[in-house]
Amino acid sequence: EAQKQKYLPKLASGEMVGAIAMSEPAAGSDLQGVKTTALLQADGTYLINGSKTFITNGWHADLVILVAKTDPAAGAKGTSLFLIERGMPGFEKGKRLKKLGLKAQDTSELFFDNVKVSADQLLGGTAMQGKGFICLMEQLPWERLQIAIGGIAAAQAAIDWTVQYVKDRKVFGQAVGNYQNTRYTLAELQTEVQVARVFVDKCCELIVQDKLDTATASMAKYWCSDLQCKVMDECVQLHGGYGYMWEYPITRAYADARVQRIYGGTNEIMKEVISRSMGLAGR
Template identity: 50%
Template sequence: MKRAILAPEHDEFRSMVRDFIAKEVAPHRADWDEAGRPPREFFLRLGELGILGLQAPEEFGGGGETSFVYPSIVFEEVARAGVSFGSYTVHSCVILPYLLEYASEEQKKRWLPDFVAGRLMTAIAMTEPGTGSDLAGIATRAERTPDGHYLVNGAKTFITGGVTADLVLTVCRTSPYDPDNRRSGLSIIGIPTDSDGFTVGRTLHKLGLHQQDTAELSYQDVRVPVQNLLGAEGEAFGYLAHNLPQERLSIALNSVAHAEAAIGHAIAYTRDRKVFGQPVSAFQNTKFVLAECSAEVQAARIYADRCLELLDHGELSVPDAARAKLYCTEVAGRVIDKCLQLHGGYGYITEYPIARLYADSRVTRIYGGTSEVMKTIIARDLGL
């Protein structure tokens, strides 16, 4: 189905990304899998191509684009090729909105030029051991000192890009916990990873996403200038909620792209693979399974594209972003599983892209808020 959101300039951008992946990413997939992340030179290259700062203002070296369609094209091409851009999505699609919305002019001048060039890679640290999706339960604390610093103590886990990052936007408690208002007292502080007392702990070994480093972080009396406070003190929970629609839509868009790629892999495999003297694609079951998958993914694509339009107009609500994430990730889970089944035993071999897609996509129903959390948000929007 023709997509109404795409224009000729998007096709040109897609061609550039596709060529870049074929020449500079795909040949290194196995090496980056083994290393657990792309080399730093890769992010510098993304910076040169303008991919890291598509939505950053031109005055800071960015592309000045207001539409999220361009990042969504990156998702599609990465999925189609079966490769990874490491922590690109978190850096450019999750963290950049925080900097654009809440950073002071001084912070933007200090951070954004290196951010868009790939010289300053970032991560955001919210999740803590034992808190999971309950951000109001964050215990990492930051106490002001008389000499104009914060003293940060605590621990974070499941931090995407935590090993690669030079700057970690850390959500911490800057005022005592209030049981009557659990969401109050949280702030976001930019902490350079070369700060004394900041430690990258274990690199966590995951089921999938092997080219995206995920780490535990430790803060022991980390001194950070108060000038690194992002926005106003105590307002972090509102900031996090404000930026959740784009983060969750990013996950939804990635999921649709993965599902589309899975169908492509299944079609190619079943056409080539012969059983009982004929291609697997010739069997009615294969045709019906892929027809079902195509219908589900088309519906998910249309819904995701509509949410993308709403995001570009500043109209995507938290409940609708939750619906997009829930629906698209669940569709992707079903479709990728069916496409893997059509591969038979080879679908379980990591040499085949469908096996990697299966492993990589499973976490989409967990991070950014679990499917159960999405259902809770949607139910609340229904007045339940």
Template identity: 55%
Template sequence: MLENREPFDEEHALLREGVRGFIKAEITPHFPAWEESGMVSRRFWQQAGAAGILCPQVPQAYGGPGGSFKHNAVVIEEFAYAGLAGPLSDLTVHSDVGAGYLLHLGNEAQKQKWLPRLASGETVCAVAMTEPGTGSDLQAVRTRATPVAGGYRISGSKTFVSNGQHCDLVIVVARTSEAPGAKGISLILVEADRAGFNRGRKLDKLGQWSADTSELFLEDIDVPHENLLGVEGGGFAALMQQLPQERLAIAITSIAAAQRAFDITCDYVRQRKAFGQTVLDFQSTRHRLADLKTDLAVGWAFVDQCLNRHASGQLDSKQASIAKLWCSEMQGRLVDQCLQLHGGYGFMREYEICRLYADARVQRIYGGTSEIMRELIGRGL
């Protein structure tokens, strides 16, 4: 289902071929070691930049490939289908989220300074939203960016930060005033080499072992006014504006990873024998797989519809929330049933379905939990 789909043309097909080659040559040989160590190597970022797969949507004027989000989607699909949830999590935050904020909110000086570095892999970007006590409630952010002469002094702590150990630049969600709720929230660029920037522990997770997920501690970090991204107090609105693309990226990840789980399960049940016949020969197996294939077909159709809407500027928050909710929930159901069809071997980490099962769980949590998606969808009824 990845190829020959309506949203994509020949240029996308060439990119898809290139990404597959990059994965085979530069990631597959190292992936087990990355899973063991708990994060990708720094060399991965330079290699990805040299291969032109970082920040595909960044214009050539800012050092990028000059594509659109559909090019980002190709990269997401290929990484997800290859079972590379850890590296993809880091890549998505860097290319789709971080670069997206800079591209749409940054002033000319910020774009000229940072986007070429992100596209080349010289600079690794992180986004620090979540705090130990906030979760999905970004209006409850407690990190402070107190106005001082010439800029801001930032203090606070963040958790679940993708690229936390490798990052050179962090987009920090902080409160710049005492205005209630969302009104006092701003986005501020913080370089990792500033005094007071401290990396916490690399977090031990259920899945996505090679994803660089960490705590960050910001202790009286002084940054200049020019590090403000967008307008002061406009951070929450900016986050809401960019969330549809982020949630679409999660939906794409879910559907492509679910397709992978389905495909390897079909191969497995064709070969595995029980009671003198293959597992696929049992009618119950075929009917279960028929349901899963139907779920995938429906999911791909809606994802492609959302991709086209996003390309024309028509994807709204409700549609993106529906895509994120349905695809991530479907992925969870599908990988569970695919693991069941593997029997006891499905519980073994050496079998890919086991890793796909563990990696899938967070899809229903980050980018807004399924409960939050239902609330957002329900408000429009």
């Protein structure tokens, strides 16, 4: 409760920007391979060492939820979450990484060199030591659904821009939108987006009732982000050369879309999660 009182009002007002630091140079999909450690000291503090990469808002962040191993030998059960504030001695921000898209937000490296924190900075208190992985697994369906929602919203915007564009653009004496190929392509994309939207609406209903399971959230994330990329690609095509120029919003939407299939767990990992829920286990 004390942590909620301290941080949540400022995060809600925007006085503090948050970030979640899971990925490391050698651990993305395989989160259990995280090497950052937070080792309990004799005086009851934790000493944190390690580094993170690809962290959204990492450079901007005032508060970072850090995934670290409190018991490196215990695998997922040795993982805990820490509240790390900007300016804590030993906590440094690395460079802002140069990205293909999503240029309005930073994606950064973070470094932890003997960062000493009190037990108050363990998210949820000392009772949560070793339960970080469970917390992440509980919250990831919401992150994945957010990616699906954003993907479908962006796809709809792209279709709307493109419908307008093909009505205005004249080729061989008529609007591009008059060609059957254009009309059928847009009709198919609109149908697929509408179908996806019904599924996403259902997922929203489930998450409000606290009933959205991991496999269903993974289906939404993978299906909607794949569809978003397909829609962007077709819409760029219908814009012709102008679709490749930054002055048109479709170009930015195309560049921004690509990472949706990668972050929040790659779409291959989503299929792992879904197939596991079907009783199919890989090696």
